[in-house]
Amino acid sequence: MATRAVLLALAVVLAGWMAVGIRSAHREEAAKRSTLLADPALPPRAIAGAHRTFARAGELNPDSAPELYRASYDIRTRHPQDAIGVLEDVVAREPANVNAWAFLAQATARTRPALAARARRRIRELSPLRARR
Secondary structure: OHHHHHHHHHHHHHHHHHHHHHHHHHHHHHHHHHHHOOOOOOOHHHHHHHHHHHHHHHOOOOOOHHHHHHHHHHHHOOOHHHHHHHHHHHHHHOOOOHHHHHHHHHHHOOOOHHHHHHHHHHHHHHOHHHHOO
8 A cells, every 4th residue: 555655746746847847948948049040129028028938947857958049039139138148157167068068158249348358268168160150
């Protein structure tokens, strides 16, 4: 009887874990779609809605992808300043994340040339082939 109770409890925990994973995957997909639909002419209300999508995608998600989607979105909608803080947080946690460094180089190219140069150097260190493009 105790074995059945333990197995039932384990099944409930695993089902919950899978449900959270599935929800996170759907939210991340929604964030990715928002990034692909980014348009500089979007009104502030639409941008705020997209930011909520990115925040929901990041809930209970250890991956930095939703943060990178948000940064890409901010860059594409001509709000690179909004992306910089997010990207600095990602590269601080994940110094080998070449995508985060690439977005950081792009976001800071006009406003913070020293940081953009540092990001480009880091890209060359992490991915010499990518840096040649």
